[in-house]
Amino acid sequence: MEAVVAAKPVIKVAALCGSLRKGSYNRGLIRTALEISKESINGIQMEYIDISPLPMLNTDLETDGKFSPVVEAFRQKILESDSILFASPEYNYSVTAPLKNAIDWASRPPNVWGDKAAAIISAGGGFGGARSHYHLRQIGIYLDLHFINKPEFYLNAFQPPAKFDSDGNLIDPSSKEKIKEVLLSLQAFSLRLKVKSK
Ligand SMILES: Cc1cc2nc3c(=O)[nH]c(=O)nc-3n(C[C@H](O)[C@H](O)[C@H](O)COP(=O)(O)O)c2cc1C
Secondary structure, three states: OOOOOOOOOOEEEEEEEOOOOOOOHHHHHHHHHHHHHHHOOOOEEEEEEOOOOOOOOOHHHOEOOEOOHHHHHHHHHHHHOOEEEEEOOOEOOEOOHHHHHHHHHHHOOOOOOOOOEEEEEEEEOOOOOHHHHHHHHHHHHHHOOEEOOOOOEEEEOOOOOOOEOOOOOEOOHHHHHHHHHHHHHHHHHHHHHHHHOO
């Protein structure tokens, strides 16, 4: 007799980059995450969501709880996802302004971040952006975003040997392996949250 194995539900992940720079290393981390989720993990459907078209938050741009089409489209993408992958440098020890702006837009009532799982990966200077992780986790408290605790991923982008090529693509095999571990942890946690919410 054939064993019946229940299929794992597919987890929809929205990947956001906190840097608007064309050659962003953090967007390079997202390209790696997209590649890994397509090629070596079953059950993750990841989409990169560009935050650069969002206007600076101004509640005058809301009319009767309605948002501009660009903001509405972004909020809808977040709403439809099960989990969020944040890839961002730190600016002055904290979350970047573009990322905070995107977070704030999607937090306007009704908050669309609630009850989602999330993970942070970062590339930056000395500490690889790690200090901003704790600010982002703190912001997540009010939004009801649930971050995986481990593994943590932060990469010093400037320390030799080179971790990125001249287009901002990650070329370091051990970092790729660590990103895969983050994605597996995010997937497992998202599945636990999904089961609990049923
Ligand atoms: C306004 C600003 C502030 C920065 N502050 C920090 C910082 O506090 N810590 C750090 O590691 N790097 C800092 N950096 C350097 C960035 O981490 C570095 O430029 C990184 O490559 C940016 O990520 P990206 O390649 O994805 O754009 C700062 C850069 C800018 C533009």
